[in-house]
Every structure is written in structure tokens, then in C-alpha cells.
Amino acid sequence: MIVSRCFRALHKEALAIGASMSSHPFALPPPKQVLLLSMLILSGLVALCVWVMWSMPWMGVRLAPANSGTVLIQAATGPAERAGLKAGDTVRALRTVTGDEAPVMTGDLLEEPDFHTEYADYNAFLDKQQMLGDILAAGRVGVVTGAGETVWLIPEKRPLRDLPVMFWFQIVCGVITWLVGASVFAYRQRDVAARFYALTSIPFVLVTFSAAIYSGRELALDGTLFRNLSVLNHTGAILFFAAFISLLWNYPSRLGGSGLVRLIFGLYLAVWVVDTLQWGRDMNFGFRYPALAGLSASFVLGAMQWRHSRLDPISRAALKWFLLTLLAGSSVFVFGVFGMQVLGYMPIIPQGYSFGFVLMMYLGMALGMKRHRLFNLEPWWPEVWLWLFGGVLVVAFDFGLAHALSLNMDISFALALAIAGWIYFPLRQWLLRRAGYARDGKLSTLIPDLLEIAATPLPAAELRDRWHQLLERAYSPQSLDQGKFPAREAKVAENGLCLIVPGLGESPALILGYADGGKRLFLRADAQLAQALWELLSQVLSRQEAYIRGAQEERERIAKDLHDDIGAKLLTLIHRSESAQSTELLRVVMQDLRSLAASLDRQSAPLSDVLGDWRAEIENRCEAAEVALDWNDHLPDNRLIVGSRQRLSLERVLREAITNALKHARPGQIAVSVAGESDDLLLRVQDNGDTSSPISQSAGRGLRNMVSRMAEAGGTVVFKPAAPHGSTVEIRLPLSKLKG
Secondary structure (H helix, E strand, C coil), X not given: CHHHHHHHHHHHHHHHHHHHHHHCCCCCCCHHHHHHHHHHHHHHHHHHHHHHHHHCEECCEEEEECCCCCEEEEEECHHHHHHCCCCCCEEEEEECCCCCEEECCHHHHCCCHHHCCCHHHHHHHHHHHHHHHHHHHXXXXXXXXXXXXXXXXXXXXXXXXXXXXXXXXXXXXXXXXXXXXXXXXHHCXXXXXXXXXXXXXXXXXXXXXXXXXXXXXXXXXXXXXXXXHHHHHHHHHHHHHHHHHHHHHHCCCCCCCCHHHHHHHHHHHHHHHHHXXXXXXXXXXXXXXXXXXXXXXXXXXXXXXXXXXXXXXXXXXXXXXXXXXXXXXXXXXXXXXXXXXXXXXXXXXXXXXXXXXHHHHHHHHHHHHHHCCHHHCCCCHHHHHHHHHHHHHHHHHHHHHHHHCCCCHHHHHHHXXXXXXXXXXXXXXXXXXXXXXXXXXXXXXXHHHHHHHHHCCCXXXXXXXXXXXXXXXXXXXCEEEECCCCCCCCEXXXXXXXXXXXXXXXXCCEEEECEHHHCECCCHHHHHHHHHHHHHHHHHHHXXXXXXXXXXXXXXXXXXXXXXXXXXXXXXXXXXXXXHHHHHHHXXXXXXXXXXXXXXXXXXXXXXXXXXXXXXXXXXHHHHCCCEEEEEEECCCCCCEECHHHHHHHHHHHHHXXXXXXXXXXXXXXXXXXXXXCCEEEEEEEECCCCCCHXXXXXXXXXXXXXXXXXXXXXXXXXXXXXXXXXXXXXXXXXXXXXC
């Protein structure tokens, strides 16, 4: 079943690739170019945020609401400290040199203007920020304390070391989500779902970066800047929910056409207009309810995707992780922030730190891309991300050391490189090994087998068996089946469930199912490795076939020369010989020459035909020596085939046994029997001559050659005395080794 599914998947994949190529004729930028461009844009946005924070007028105080409703100075540095303000003082108002005064209240310290439900309160808050911002920008500022004293100071540019942790935390959340989204888009630019996933990261950056600026203010911002940042924050949130819903509509399966996506973006565009122009009754109707509705819609779409994948366990496993990370992170943030505000409560966790739940969502998605191949990304994808993070880390260390420790830039850069080299890069390599990317070890274990196969000429059938063994060692598949059709390229099919690998020669393709015993899916890197191994072994097989073909042609040439040249000369000598002894010797040489030529021909032959040739030869020799021949053959199987090398070994040993009997025993009769006995082929030569026991002659060269020749063939020769006189030679060869 898996074989047919894999081939159907390959057919669908080919059609999809063809359709994609026809619908996207233009070339897309390479992934690293997209990543570098996104890094440049991100770096510019981070620099812009830092510049805005640096350019704010800074008094040098850290303010917090007091229990009495007043504003308390928790710490005083810089201008405030030099002016005489200290921790524990309260701030009642700010005053200009012209006498204009603006009261400072706990409501001015609100982290997020959205905490106001009524638009009137929201606008009043921004107007108050404008008033305080104008005073801070005026130059000399008077701080009216709770004791009625006015302390004058001149605000300065805000040093980066004074920026609060919440500012950097929100910047980091935005940076990570941007990198994850850009990485997915870079490697899946034509994938609709990947585009929507990347689109969710862009508005999230708008949300976090804008919130980082106004939530990280010391006391007040320019009112126009604050309002624009707030609108930008709402724009990012609204766009995030539109992209979020569209993502669930398209991933992991497309639930319908693009009409719903356009409708969703149209509805949220209307929400943005209503919220920006403040046409709604209040902030709940203008912004919070649409956000909660978007989250509710995502749960509905998640349930639809779950039902849609009920017959696909691979998609369901990926969807389970996808929905867990996506919905868990976003729902905690939305309900923890917007839900609490709708109910009339302040968020339990500051909104700036609540972005960490959304960050967990993106980090969980990054882990899912490695574990479940979300968006069909290979598990090396986090390695690219770690590469980007390494560059950011070096810059961050350099920047932090230079400003936090007031070090020389050269020294701080050297320390940053040392920290990255000694801590980050070893940690990175350890993480990559733990994640399973160090696969070179498996390849190194295959190299000895490849060298052995390449160096040893093997029959095609044995080479195919070694190919199967090599694939089993490389991938440890749960199943390895043979397909019905050949293939020329290794391919991953069924979403990584199986790997289709070409067979050697004209053999059908092989289907490997469930990599590493079902612990993981097959990856594109697996297909590339299998393709490389197949091409190497195909070259080995081609060279071995060429070697065998060349050797066979050379043997045929030598056999032809032996037969036509030397054989003709021996035949001439036989006809011209006047000595019977010389004639017999020449005939033996002629027979040996024919046997040698036949063995060089490398042609196997039926055993029955070979026995007929041997019988004819022995009859001629016995007739010439005036010795009776008793021939009996009872073949165990008339279909037995004997190889050329085994034929030559048996023929020479049998001929030597007949020669010894005729030469030394002077028998009246020689009996030759051929039979099968205990899975062996048994040739028995018995004479009734008057020689001594052949065992006593075993030291002779001829007998030693007979023993060694049969040992090389995998058989044995046994010499026995015959009763009442004569000798017996038993030649045994296992039937399993008859073909050689």
C-alpha cells in the first residue's frame, strides 16, 4: 500500500511543480539575500527605536506611583541627582521658567494608553502627555516636590544604560519574531501559508517596537509622537489578527478559496478605520472586541483544520504542535490583556512582559519546524537562525560592553569575540548535535562499505544485495520494499513518510518506509545522500560490467587462438607421430587444451552434456589401451548446470584418475560411476589392476595436484584400495558449488 501511495505522491508532486513553474515564471531572490535584507531592515528599525529613546529629554529619575496617590522618586541620577533630588521625594508638578505648570499624577505613568476604555479618557491622557512633553522640551524644568519646593534642572539626552528592562524585552520579542518569520518566508517564498506566517511577524514588530518606546518613557512623550505610536500599535495588532486568521485558513490544509481571506482583511480594515477615527462607542467596541473575535475565529478554524486532517496522521501530528503553540501563546496574551480590560480590570502582568507569551508561540513554532517539518522546512532551518543570532550576539556584546563598562571600542570588540567564541559557538555546536544535525558520522560509517564494494568485483545480484544493506545501514527504515517501476532519481514522498530510491541497473525502484525505525521523517538531505550513493554504485556497477565484458572478450580471443593455432599444430603432430606412446601423450595434451579453451569461454553447460563429453573421451582412451569401460551415471537432477571453472577442475581430476589407472595399474577394466549422495556430486573411478594402495602414492605430484585442485573448487578427493585388488578414487563436489 505504501508503495502505491508513494508513486501517486510523486505523480502529484510532479504536476504541482509543473504548475508552480508555469504560474511563477520569474526568479525569486535567494534565501540568504532575503535574510540579509530583513536583517538590514530590522537593524534600521531597532536603531530608530533606540534613537527616539536617546533623543527624549531625560531628568534622571525613576518614578513610581505611591500609596497615597502621589508620584514617588525611586531613584535619582544625572541631572536630578545633581539638582539635589533624591530617592523618596515626591513629585507634584512640572513647571517652566515662565510659570506654566502641569500637575504630575499617577495616571500619567500608565504603561499603555489603551488601558482607558473611553476614548475621551484616552484623548485626555494623550493631551496631558503633550503638556508634560512640552515642559520637558522647553529646556529648564522645575520639579515641584510634595513639600512645595521647586528644584530646577536641565534635561539631557537619555543614556542607553538608563533604558528600562521592559524596553529591551519588547525589542527582543520583536526581533526574534521578525527573524523567525523572515526565515520561514526566505525558504518558502511561494508558499501561501508561509507568507501569512511571515506577515504575522511584521505587525507584531510594529506592536512591540511602538509599545517599547512609549512604555519605556521616563514620564512623558511628545503628544503627537505618542498618538502616532499608539495608532501604529493598533494598526499592528489589527493586521496581526487578520494575518493570524488567514494563516489558519491556509495551514496546514487550505480550507477554501481566497475569498474569505479578502473578506477578513476587509473587515479588519473597517475595524482600523473605526478605531483610528474613534467612531466606536468606546475602546471595547472599537478595538478589544474585534481582537477577541479574531481569537475566537482562530479556535473555530483550528477545529476545522483538526477535522480536515482526521485521515492524515502526519498532518495531524504537525497540526497538534502548530495549534498548541499558536493558540496557547496568543490566547494567553489576548485574554490576559484585552480580556482583563473588557472586564474592567488592569492586566495582572504588565503588557510589555505579556508579549513574552507571543514570543513563546514563535519559539514553539521554530521548534516545530525542526520536529514536525512545519511549512516543509528542513531541520537545518534552525541552524540558519542560529547563524543570524550569532552575528547579532557579537554586536550586542560589543555594544553592551562598550556602554555598560565604558570600555574602549577595540577592547570591547575583542571581548565580544572572545565571549562569542568561548561560550556561544561551543553552545551552538552542542545544540546542533543535540538537535540531530551532525549526520556526517553516519556517512563516515558507510565509507568503508563503499570502498569495499568499489574495490571488489561482485556479481550484479550480490551488488544489489549490498545496495539494500547499505540503505538499511544509512536510514534504518522500518520497511524496505521493491516497487513496480524503475526510477532515476531519489525522492521523498508522502510528506516524508517514505523515500523512493533508484534500483541498481534496470531493477525497479526501492521504497524505504519510516526512517530510523519510525522515529523521524525522511528529509530532502536523505534523498540527496541516497542519490549520491546510487550514482556512485551505478558507476561501480558500470565499470565492473565493462571489466567483465573486456575480460570475457580477451578470454574468447585466447581460446580462439589456442584452438585455431596451437590445436591445429597438435593435430598435425598426432597425424605425423609414428610412436603410439607419443600419439597418446599428444592426445592427452589435446584434450587438456580443449578443456582449457572451454574454461576460458566461461560458458556454463548442463551436467548431462558434460558427462557425455567425458564418457566419449574415456571410452576412446580405454579402447586404445584395450581396457574395458563400465560407465554408470544416475544424475540426482537432469537440470543441473556446471560452471566452466568447476567443469575444468572436475575434468582434470577425472582425467588424472583415468591416466593413473591406465599407466600404473594395467587393469582389465575401469568402472566409472556418477551419482548424487548427501547433496554432493560423487564421481567414483575404480580399477581392478595390480597396483599397491593409492594412499601410499599420495606423495606424488599428480595426486597432490588432484587434492589441491578439488580443494580450490570446494570439493574433496579420497583414494581407497578396492577389493580384492585395485584402487578407487572418489571425487566429491557439493551440488551448491557446482556452478562455481
